[in-house]
Amino acid sequence: MKEFTYYQPKSVDGAIGLLDAKWGKTELLGGGTDLLDLTKEYVAQPDKVISLTGIANFADIQVAPQTGKGSVVLIGAGARLAAIADHAHLQKIFPALTTAAGMIGGPQIRNMGTLGGNLCQRNRCWYFRDEHVHCLLKGGQKCFALDGENQYHAIFTQGHKCVIVSPSTLGPVLIALDATAEVQGPKGKRTLELAKFFFAPSGENEREHVLAPNEVVLSVKIPEKEGTRNASYEVRQKQSYDWPLVQAAVAFKADGGKATGVKIVLGHVAPTPLVVEAAAKEVEGKEVTDAVATAAGKAAAKDAKPLSQNGYKVKLVEVAVKRALLTAANPGKRQYWEV
C-alpha cells in the first residue's frame, strides 16, 4: 500500500483544514474497516489520512428529552456500531436502528466501525474493489456488472450507468426515521436530511454521498415521534458476517390501530437507499395486516429492473418489506417466519 502521512487532529476545524477540495489525495479515517481494505487493494491511494478519533465527544450518543414530544437523539459520527446496537434507550425507541447496527459485519467490525463510516463507506462492488478492473468509478469507460457477474448488484437500475448497491445499512433506517445529518465544511456547518445524503456515483470524482471532499459528518439527529413504530428486516444468506441481499426499513405512527406517516426505505437494491412511496401508500391510514403488508411489498418491488442474474432479489424486496412492516406493527411478538 502507498505510504501516506497520518494526522490525528484534536478538532473538526483541524480536520477540515487538512482536507483537500478534490477526491483522491486525502481520506478521513474513522474505524478504518473500509479504508484499510481500500488502501491495501490500491483502490484508495491517499497522501494524507486524517483520523477523526482524536476529536472530543465525537462518539457520544445523547438523548435529549423534548417536553411532551418524546426525545431527540443525537449520535456522534464517531459512535461505534456496537455502541449504537447496545444502547438500551435506542433499543426501546428505535429498534430499526439497533437491529440494523447489530447485524453489520461481525463483532470486530462493529467494535471498530462508526456511524459516519457506515454512511460514507465505499460500495462493495467486486469490480470496483479489484485493482485490475478499470470501471466507471475509477475513470474507466464501462460498468462491468451490467453484463457481468451481477447477482448481488442493483435491481432498481433505471437511469444508472453504475449499478452498485448502496452498502449502508443504517442509511435506509435513518431515512425512514426522518433523521438529519450535521455536516461541516470550510464554509461552516449545514444540516442535511438523510433522505438527501446519498448519491449514485458514475465517475471517479463522485462518491456514494453528496458531501464535498472537504466536508465532515459531525452527527446524526433523530427525532422521536410519539407512538412511533419502526423496524429493519434483512434477507441474508448467512446469519453471521454477511451483507444483506435486500433490506427494508419501515417507520410509521401507530394511530389507534392505523398506520400514519408511513415511510418505507429499501437498502442494498439500488445505488442509494430507495424510498418507495408507492409501498407506503398501500399502508397509509390502514391497519398493518398480512394482506396490507403483502400489498406494500408488491408495490415496493413493482418498478424493479433487475440485471441478468439478480431477478431473485425482486421477490426478496416483497418479502423484506412485508416482514419489516409486520415486525414494526407487532413489537416484541414472535413472527410466523421466525425460527
Add this chain to the structure above:
Amino acid sequence: MATSWPKDRRLIGKDIPRTDGPEKSTGRARYSIDMNPKGLLHAMILRSPYAHAHIDAIDVSAAEKTTGFKAVHEINGAGKEVYFAGDEIIAVCADTEEHCRDAMRAIKIKFTPLEFFVKEADALKNPQSKTISGPAKSNVAIGAEATKGDVAAGFKDAEKIVEADYGMPVICHQCLEPHGLVASWEGDRLTVWASTQAVVGTAQQLAATFKARIPQVDVKCITHYMGGGYGSKFGPDIQGIVAAELALKTKAPVKLMLNREEEITVGGNRPSAYGKIKIGGKKDGTITAYEVDCHGSPGERGGATVNLGLLPYVYLDTIPNWKRKHTVVRLNTGIARAMRAPGHPQNCVLTDCPVDDLAAALGIDPLIIRRKNLPPNDDKVAQSDPTAWLGQRNNIYVRELDLAVKLSEWEKKWHQPGQGGKGPIKHGIGMAIHTWGGSAVGNLGDGQPANDATVIIDRGGQVIVQSSTQDLGTAQRTVSAIVAAEILGLKVSDIVVRIGESPFGRSSGSGGSTTCPSQAPATLRAAIAARDDLFAKIAAKFGAKKEDLVIEEGKVVDKASKKGLDWKKACAMLGMDEAKGVGAWSSNMANEIDPDKKILVNPGVSNVQVGGVQVAEVLVDVETGVVRCTNFVAVQDCGLIIDKLTCESQVAGGVIMGVNYALFEDRIMDRHTGRQVNPDMEFYKLGGIQDLPRIKVAMVDMPERGVIGIGEPPTVSTAAAVGNAVFNALGVRVPYAPYSPENVLNALAKKGAKG
C-alpha cells in the same frame, strides 16, 4: 513376531484432549508463517492479471530502484504465455513486506492478451478452441463411455424413471494458514519452515531442485504446527522453490507466504461436476439402471474431476445396468488440487441425489431404496479375512443406517417431499452414504516401508517419540503420544513427541487419510521395540529374566518374583545407556500373507475402506430461499479408534466443510475480465457458527479391523445429504449448489412456471 494392538486398552479409544491444544489456543504454537529468523527478507510473486496472455517484455529497472529492493527471480519470462489470472511471472524480494509490494508494483510487463475461457458453458460451446497449455488440441476432452449390463433393458424394466440435472461448482481451498515457507541457507544446508502436509516430500523436492547446482545440498524441512492443508499442500510448490532461490541469491532467510487472494486463486480448488442423470427403478426399491453424462473443470492444467471409475459410487456393484460418460473442460482458471476426498463428494451428489428423486417418483421413503441397494458382502473375502471391508460392508452399512435412523429420529421426522409444514419455513430431512479408503501407505521403491517412528527411553525415564510425520490439525501428535503411553504404561502427558522435521526418519505425505494408519502402527512397533530393548538392558540389574519383565501402569514388573519397580527407577538401571526402538509400517505389512497358513501375518493392525451414513435436517424459507442446516447426524466407522475425541472432531470438521460446500461456497469467474470476482472471505462465503448445524457424531468402533484413516470420509456425503434435505423440504430439486437464495428461488420459480 506378529504385530498386534494390546487386547486391554487403557488409553486407546478413550476421549483424550489433543496434547497441543493449549499451545494452539493460547497462540504459543509457532506456525511456519510465524517464523521470523534474524535478517529475514520478504518475497512476493507478480502474477498475471489476465486469464491468458503472451508476455512480450518484462522490465524490472524501476523496481530495482525502490527502497529495500533485494532481488528478483523470474518464473515465466518474456516470450512465454500465462494461462490464468494468478499464473506466476516473477518473484520479488525486499526487506519488508511493504517495500516488497512497492517493488513488485514497479515492475513493468507488456502483455498481449489472448483468447480465454473461464466458464464451462463457454468452452463447451467452442469445442474447437484451445486456450490452455500443453499438447491438448482443445480445452474440451470428451472421455470414453463405459457401461455395465444392458442400460436400455434396465430402463425398460423400470416402473419409474427420473431424468434431471445436478451440479456442484468449483470451490476453493481456504486453509487458514496460507501456502508458503521460510527458507534459510547455511552453506550447503537449506532449512525451510513450510506449511506442508508432506514434510519429507517437501525436503526431497527442494533437494532435487538444487542438486545439480549444489551436489552436497542437505535440506531440512520443519513443520511443527500446521494451519490446514486438506490436500492442497503436498510440496514446496513454485512459491517454496522461489523462496529458496531468493534466499540463495540474497544470502538471507526469505519468507514467501501467499496472501488470501492468492490462496484462493492459486492455492488449489475442488473441480466442479455437472451431470445429466437418468435413473430408473421399481416400487420395491430396486434400481434397474443409471446413466450419467457429466462434465467438470479441473482448471488450466487438467486432471480428474469426479471419480469416474467409482460412479455410481456406493451402488456401483448393486445397480445391474449403468452407463457413464465424462467430459473434462479445461479453463483459464486456477489449478485443481486434491481437496478432502477428491472426486467423492461430487460422486455422492451425482448418485445419492438422483436416488432420492427416484424414491420420490416411486412414492417410497428414500431409506427403503438405500437399504435395498446397499453393496453386497463378498463371502469369499469374509472367509479368508474377517477384518476386510468387502466381506462385511453390507453389514456395516446396515448397522450405520440403523444408528443414523435412530439418532436422527428419521422415522418420526421424515415426511413426503414438499410436506415440510404450513408456513413459509419448511422442514426437510435428507440422507446420503459414502465410502473411502484410508489405508496405510505402502513400501517405497527400495522395498522398505514409507513410514517409521522411533521411541527413545532415557535413563531418567523420559520417553520421546520421534517421527518426520506432520500434524495438519489431525491430532497426529496426540495419537503418537497415546500409542507410546499405552505400551509403556505411562500417561499421555509423560510422552514427548517430536514430529514434523524431515531428518526424523521416513514418512509419507498426509493424503488419502493414510497418516494415522501408517504412523500409529509404526509407533506401536517402535514402542514395543523400545520396551523390549529396555527389558534386555535392565534385566540383569533387575535380577530378572528379560522374558519375565512386563509393563504395568507406571511400573516394570518381574512376573517371576512379582517384584515391581517404579518406571523411573527401572529406567535408571540403564546407566549411561538408553533404550530405543524403531518401528516401521506399510500396507504391504498389513497385507502380508503367511505362506504356510495362508492367513494374514499381522491381522487387525491397519486396514482399508470405511463407510458412513449422514443425515441432514434443514429449514428452508420458501419466501426468501434461505436455507439453514439445523441438525446433523454423522455415523462413521474407521476400524480401531485411537482417540475418540479427536476422531469425532475430524468428523465434525468434515461435516462443517460439507455444509459449506452445500450452502455457501462458489468460485465466481467473470466471463469478460477472466478474473475471479470473489477471491476473498467476503463474497466467497463460509458459514459462521450461526450458520452451522448441531452435529451429532456417532463412531462405530471396530477395533478388530485395526487403524483406518478418518480425515476424508466424513466430508463426502454431507453436501448430498443437505441437498436431499432441501428436496425433502421443498418437493423440488434444487439442481445446483450452493443452495443459495438465488438457486433455491430460481428452482421454485421454475416449478411454479411448470405448474
